[in-house]
Structures are given as structure tokens and as C-alpha cells.
Amino acid sequence: MAEVAGLALGVLALWQSCVSVFDVIDSSRHYGMDYELLCVKLEVERVRLLCWGDAVGLNNASSPSLTPDPRFGRVEVRTTVIRLLGAMQQVFENSERLQEVYGLRPYSAEALGGRNEIEISQSQLILGGVFKRAYQNLRKMAQERQRGTVLARKTLWAVYDRKKFAELVVEIREFNDSLASLFPDAKARAAERMRVEIDESVQVDQLRLLQDAMIDEHAELSEVASVRLEALGVTVSARTELLSLTEEQMDALTVTGAEDDVEEVPREAPEGTGGQAAAREEEPLDEVSKKLMELEAYVDKRSTGALTLSIIGPQSYSEHVSAHVYFDQDARDGSFSRIWDERDKGFVLMQHASFELYRKKKYMRKRYREKDNYEYLDSEDYTLFDAEAQLKYENINPGTVTVEGFGIECWDFGMTKPRNKTIFVNHAQVPNVSAAKLLRRLDELRRGGDKIGWSPDEDELDIKEFVGTLGIVYYDQKYARDPKRWVGDLYSVLNRTDILADFTSSSSVGLQWAGPERDGRIGYWNLLWQIIIAKELARRLDTSEDNGYTGFTERILASMIISDLWLTNVVIILTDEKIDTSTIKVPETEAEKAKAEEFKNKGNAALQNKQYQVAIDLYTVAIKIDLGNAVYRCNRSAASFSKEMFKEAEEDAYIAARLDPKYAKAWSRLGAARLQLGKVKKAREAYQRALAVAGKDATNQMRRGLEDVEAKIKEAIKEINEEKDREKRHDLRSKFHDQDWDILGKKVEMHSSVHERQVEGLLLFAERMKWPFINEVRDYAEDVYTNLRGGETIDIHLHDWLFGLVLPGKWFSFKIMTALIMCTKSVKDIGAAHYYECGLSLPKRSYWRSRTVLGRVLGCLPGVISLCGWIGPCPPVEFEGPTSSAPNVENKKAKHIRISTRRLAPHEHKPNDENSVINIGNEGKYEATRIRPDEEIGPYLEDMQDSSRWIIPAPPVQEISTCKLLSIRLKKLPLNIAHAPSSSQGGGEPDLAEEREVENETQYRASLVFKLDSRTEPLTYKLFTNPVFVTLPPCKPGPKGPHEVHMRELPRYQTNIWTVEQLKDHTAEESEAMEGIAGSPMIINATGEGAELLARAWCSERGKNAVIRKKGGPCFVCAVRAAGVTSLGTRVLIWLE
Structure with missing residues (x-):
């Protein structure tokens, strides 16, 4: 490592010079909005360069113990970085190009008090209130240079030609992009640092500038700034209002002058000022700006407590998407209000200890901001293991998700587009570890072992005992024993596919050790070895402050989960082998x-x-x-x-x-x-x-x-x-x-320390879901573990359940239902489902997975609950035509059902970005209340502040009509020819094995039949798609209770309301026309009895996601805005009160 540090010295010096050379551009004077935005863009590139250097270990001003990235030891990487930094520095030091190509001019001697050179000592801090840590590090670097060198005197340059100066910004941005591409993991960390700094800033003016300046080049930064402004209660930017004015309106507000072909900026300071210090003085606000700020404060006051939803992501470097809930002008104490807000958001709490396995726990040590307990995101946070395994995904209202869960759905959908990801895998020979050594270390880890870090030498030897040196030779022994170094090395081991199991690719952990070492099974001893390695990684992640290593994957997370469960739930005992x-x-x-x-x-x-x-x-x-x-x-x-x-x-x-x-x-x-x-x-x-x-x-x-x-x-x-x-x-x-x-001479026995808890949880699940065979389950489950210890053979899935060895999310849902089936003699013969999303049809009721269309649509039925990823008990299904290709299969027997649906994009498609499949943003949020092109500024301000023009829109009226579900119908779809039984192709009757294969691969189209009291004929909705339904949390009361809107925005709340009786005749053109005129989402009045179920079914048939407003939810204004294209973007609101 010392060798790498030595090689990086040249890079370090060049990087520091590049960071400092930005000071030669004077960004302190205010020459107009366009020029100010360009200076912000350039300064953002300087901050990007600062954060990049910090992420690759060059910025020892931020952390003296920081070591350069090992990749600098590679000649091709180091050479490329030096060339890029050198070219960037040359841009600022080539006087001729600065003038002719980039439109800059040196300050005159008169403007600088008789000097045309200045001493560069610190940043001009154009974004100092946003990127505080970055600028603090910059000042430290400057101070370090001052101690050892004489300050350089450099020419200060002023912007003369806006268009040419924009080309300089573009060129610097391209250099930064090239540097970031050499270190993809550092790119993600640098972006995260910038996001965190923006998210903690309280400088509204600078945040507004950043929001406007980054809208094109770095849309993700603009979005983060926008979200932060919303969190601070700033609903609209005064500068944005000014930018929206027409040219004629601007002319009426400012002094006009003749324009040349070149947009020249006045460079001399006002009379009586003293050079640069005077240039930094804030210009007084003009009368229009003052009035716009007063308007902004007026609008803010009326929106106090309003529900504001935002979605961040995806980014070019990550599919990660997150959704957030804010309340405008929320001045409550954070620690107190957060508790109630969490309750109001509808997060689901687990009802039993065994159900906790349904949620994914956190393994990497969380890092927080000291002052407000803000969480930094790490590699684990950027890894989507399974959507329903996320803690904040599911809403307490069955079949729906929280706002945060909608963000997870967006993230999950973004994962459907493959991205090129490079991870390091180490295939070095590992030691041949004896069974005794594996069992001994496993027992040590189960009992807790020594805390990692207490003895670094022992930590080093403990891990080497099982992985060796991995073929790596470190010349710096201090770095070789650094626990953080092992994080990346263990990533490269656990990503191996030749000797380690991928638990995400199998429905059972037990299959890895119970069967022969073939078909991807690694065997008992290799499984124990993997558990030890994963635990050693988890111990280091739990104590490491910086876990920014690349290579963290879903399969690594799965290994850590199974390792944790094994060490917690399984006790290995050696008993004397009995000789018969x-x-x-x-x-x-x-x-x-x-x-x-x-x-x-x-x-x-x-x-x-x-x-x-x-x-x-x-x-x-x-x-x-x-x-x-x-x-x-x-x-x-x-x-x-x-x-x-x-x-x-x-x-x-x-x-x-x-x-x-x-x-x-x-x-x-x-x-x-x-x-x-x-x-x-x-x-x-x-x-x-x-x-x-x-x-x-x-x-x-x-x-x-x-x-x-x-x-x-x-x-x-x-x-x-x-x-x-x-x-x-x-x-x-x-x-x-x-x-x-x-x-x-010993027998290795596995004992479950949680079998009683698991049996209790299984019985509770059966009771809550009103399982019709509960007595059969109780009779068998109470003694199943005792019988297992007595030598009885049980199904491997039931074995996994008794030992608590199951991955969270869809794996858990599959496991608990399979265990229930295996404990039920009446339905045991149907075996385990062939797919995770399969529902279960019984003669008198049915159960459906919560993320499938029937789970989401039927979740609002009376008496139906959501538990551990299952929705039920639901009414029984009716099959249209024969359910099987064999005549001897009964129509009403228990069977697994796979419903065919098309998945919907949670948000708009984004065709111009190769890295994204959905478009997420809040542009145009305040379009309805903006000044119109033909409107004068004076009347506009007067109209917006006229209290009589602000009203509370009336929500949809209460409907008295009723809607009743008559039946759930399933129609078998044609079987893929690849799965057609060979005997049937020859005219014969399929055997039992072929019949089971046919059942496993058969898909069904679901439809719901309704009876409306306003119609004589039944109404059928076919469930073609699988929509997402979002239950909104309540807003906080405004000055008059429900929130008000200006008359300009009122049509949005009155023109696109539909009753459930009208839905069948609804056309897409009608909603598009209304949305185009008034900007209104489609509002479905589902206040009648049973209307919500029909509304959900309509959404499935027509391919619409929807926001649902239940009793106790937000006011009508907040609900409509949440469904709008500038918020969650579902474009459909189901109103229930």
C-alpha cells in the first residue's frame, strides 16, 4: 500500500492544483440570472472534482488517515487520471484560449486597484451554504499549501461572452465524467456525498440556484435540491417565477439596452467600491423580486401542513429509487413528530417473532449525521433484495403499498432493464478445512466470539484460517491487517459461483446440504464454510465506518442472512454414532x-x-x-x-x-x-x-x-x-x-432452538388466515419436531421452517404457505408451488400473494387480511372450462394457481436516457398558478394574494349505489408448446408426472363479475395488468383545516370525476383531454358500498396504477396532487370517503 501511496503523489498534487485553479474565474459578481446559473454549473463541477478526490483517497485534508485507492497502482489508470487532470488544468491556464474560445477577459488594473493579478487563497463560496464539507476541505488544502509555499499570483478572469463560457463548463463536465468512469464505485460515493450535503442545507437561495442550474446536466442534483426545498417549506422559487415571465414582461421590469452579437458583462465595479470585496456585496432586491417573495410567503402560509410527495432516482450509476413524504411548513420537533408520522404512514408491524423473518434486517453499520440523525446510504441500501422484504413497503390496508413502498416498486421495475455491472471475483485456491475446524469456528461464532477489532492480529489469522491469502501479497503489513481491507476481499470470495451457493436461486436452504453435491448443491461442509465466511464479513461490516467497496450483491446479502439465521437458530451437537x-x-x-x-x-x-x-x-x-x-x-x-x-x-x-x-x-x-x-x-x-x-x-x-x-x-x-x-x-x-x-465415530446432529416459536407462528398464521384445516395443522405441527428428532422424515420446506432458515420477502411467503400445506393432510398431496407468485385455490376459499393482481384487487374485500405476503381468505374461484388436460382431474380440488398479467411501469417511460426505464421528477408542479404569457405582473400578484380567490374544493359526493362481487373466474390460457405433454401430442392420455408438469406451467386469466344495483346485467372486468395501489398518509391541517387552492387551479379538482357506474364506458381520450385542459388526474368516486373493489378491478383491466384515499387520509387537494403527474404520477385517484 505504501507503494501505491507513493505512486499517487503525483496524482494528488495535480488534483489539488485542478481544484484550486477554479478560483481564477470570478463568480462573485451578479450580472444576471443566466450568468449566475452558468457560474453555479461551473462551481458544481469543482465540487464534483472535490468529492471524487475524496472518494478515491486523494483528499487527506478531510481524513489524514485516508489512503489512495489501490487502483492508482495500475499504470494505465494512473496515466489516464494524470492526463485528464493535466488537460483540465490547461483549460484554465491557457490565456489565449480563455479569451478566444471561452469568452473570458482579464480584469483591468483599475478594477483591481492598480493590479491585474490577485492572490488565490480560498474559494469564492458561491455554493458555500450547500456544500459546506467540500468547501471546508478546500480551505484546509489551501492552508496546507500556504504553510509550505509562497502564494501564487494569478490573473482573475471575468465572464464576457455567455455562450462561449458555457462551452468551458461543458468541457470541464466531460473531464469529470471521464474521471468518474474510471472508478464507478467512487462515482457512487461522490454522488452520495453531494446528495447528503444538499439534503442538510438550509440556504434557500443557493438551493434554488442549484435546482435551476442543474435541471439539464445533472437532473438528479436538481431533484434532490427540489426535495430539500419542499422539506424546508419552499413551494416555489422566486427566481423560477422570474424565469417563467415572457420577454415583454421582463422588459417592462428592467432597464433595456441595445444588444450586441456578443453578450458582454459589465466588468467594472460601481463607483466608490474597492475591487473584489465590493464585488461580493449583495445587490439589493428590486421591487418585483420583493413582491414575488411576499407572494411566496403568502402561498407558503396557505399550504402549511400540505402533503408533499417526492421520488428520487434512478441515477445513471444506480437503479435506486426512493419515495418520501413531507409536510409543507412543518415546524414540529423532529424527534416527536417522526413517531406519529411513522404511524400515520401505515407501515405494517409484525405480529409474531417468527414473522420478523419476513422483513430484511440491516447488516452494514449505519452512519448518521450528528446533528439530526440523518442516515447515509451505503452499498446495502443500494441493493434491492426483494421489494416486499423492505421494512416500509407494505401498507396496513391489504393489497396496497405505502408511499415509500411505491418508490420501492419504481426501483424494482427499474431493475428489469439490465445494466452492465462489473464485480471482482477471486478464484484463488482456498484451504482444505477439516470438519472439526469448521464446527469449532461455527460454535465460536454462535457463542459470540471476540468482538472484531479487539485483536486485529487474531482477526487476521481467524479469517486466513478459512480463506488463506487469496493469492494476494501486500507489502504494507499494516494495511494487510486492516479489517476494512477484508471487506472487499470477502466480497470477491462470496461472489464465487463454483463452490458457493446462491441462496436466491433456490426455494430451500436445506436442499444445499440434504442432497448429493450436484445440480448446484454444495453439500453440508461447504455450506458451513460459506456460513463462516459470510459471518466474518458481517462482523466487519458491522464495525466498519466506511463500506464503500464495490462488489456487494444480492447473493452476498443472501449469504449473510442465512449465516445470521443459522448461527442464531441452529445448534450443532456431536453424539456417539450408534452401531446396530x-x-x-x-x-x-x-x-x-x-x-x-x-x-x-x-x-x-x-x-x-x-x-x-x-x-x-x-x-x-x-x-x-x-x-x-x-x-x-x-x-x-x-x-x-x-x-x-x-x-x-x-x-x-x-x-x-x-x-x-x-x-x-x-x-x-x-x-x-x-x-x-x-x-x-x-x-x-x-x-x-x-x-x-x-x-x-x-x-x-x-x-x-x-x-x-x-x-x-x-x-x-x-x-x-x-x-x-x-x-x-x-x-x-x-x-x-x-x-x-x-x-x-460421531454423528453430527442439527437442533433447532426456535422450533417452538416457528410452530406457534405457523398456527397463528393459519388462525389469522382462517385456514379451513386448522385442526389438522395443530394435530400434526405440535409433534412434528419431536417426530423429526425421533427419525421421521419430513418435507425439506417444513424442515427449513422449523429451523427458521428462510430468506425474507417472497421466499418467506412461499415457505410459510408451503409449511402450512405440508402440515395439512387434506391438501398435502399438491406439494409446493412451482412459482413464488402462485396463489392457492381451495374448494371453499382462496389465498393470493400480495404482489399479484388478485392479491391487490381483492385486498379491499371485507374480512380479508394481509399477512406475511398473503391476502385472504378470499372467495373461492370458478373455473371456466376444464382445469386440466386430463379428464380425471376434479374441478374443485386444491391447487396452486398462477395468474397471467402484464406488469405496469410505476411511472412514465423515459426514452432519452439509456440508463433508465422510468421518468421520475416534479417539473411543472406549480404550472397552474404560474403567470400566463399574456398576463401583466401587477394584476397577477394582486390576483394571487386575493384571499377571496382561495377556496376549499368540494370532494366527490357520497354515493348511495352498491356494488357486489358475484364471482372470481379463472380461464386457462393455452399452454406453452414446450410444456405440452408428449403423450397428448401422440393422442394418448398423460401420466401423473406429465399432468403435474402441465399444472405447474398452466397460467390463468382472472376476471371479476359484479352486480351493480344501477344495472340489470352483470359487469365483468378482466384483470389484464398488475397495478400498484398506494394508500396515502393524512396531511396536517392547514389554516382552515382542509387545504385551499387558488381559483386558477380549481378546474383540476372538478372536471375529471367518475362514478363506478361510468367506468366501463370510460375512454383514455376523455381522461387525457381533461388532464390536458385542467391538469387533473382521473378521480374515481368509490364512496358507494363495494365500489373500491370495482375501481381496483377497472385499474387492472385498463392498465392504471392508482392512489387510494381512505377514511382518515389526506384532504381532497393533497390527494389529487399526490396522484398528479408531478407527484406519484399514477394519474388515477380512488376516493373512498
């Missing part, structure tokens, strides 16, 4: 017995004559005749011992002792063999057993043997304590403790 003597071959006749004795006697004679191999061969013949004879085994052990074949001697002595537990000599010889093998602790156990069995007949040899063993144990302990070399000491200690887990 009833099946052992014995001599059938006295002649055979005599023959065996003859071989034994000959073996004894050979042993006396020290013919050890001859004795072994003779004893072997005798053993083949009488396999259950302990004496023959014991004698062969003695011969093997004499020949120094101690492993074979140990095995024979152990079998002899197990065949005849009261055979003292066998126990004694077992102790002697183990002593020679260095298994002193096991030898002591054997000698103690020999003396106990022999009693008063114990021999001196047995007693001396025990004394020798005790002395060896004391000697071993002394050797460990006195060993000075840390590696040798660690090796001696590990081997000493490994003896406790020697598996020779």
Missing part, C-alpha cells in the same frame, strides 16, 4: 466361529513376533468372518499401533469400544492411539472411560496413560501461552480446540 449390532454379520456355525478364532490366535502369535503386517492381515480375515467381535478389532488396533499406523489403530479401537462399551482394554488402546495422533483431549476422555469401566481391575498401564495425557495437556497449554510467534500460537490454539469437535 443386529445387522452385523456373525458366524453362522461353530465351525466358522472356530475358524475365526484360529486366525485370531495366529494373529496374536505374529504380533508377539513383531510381524505387525502379518498380524493385521490375519486379524482382518477373522473380522470378515465375525464383524461384531470387539476383541478382533481391539487386537488389530494393537497391531496397527505397533506399526505406527495410529489413524487405523484409533478407528479399530473406537469400533471395538462401541461394539462392547464395557471393554476397558479397547478404551485404553483408543486413548493410546489418540495420544500419538496429538488428540490429547480426546485421549483423556478415552482413558477416563477405560478406568471407569475397569473399576478395581484397572491396570497400571491405564493409569500411566491417563497421567501421560494430563501431562501432555498441561504441556500443550504451556506451549500455547509461551509461544511468541503470533501465527504459530494461533495455529497451536486452534488445533487444541479443534479436538473438541473431532467427528470420528
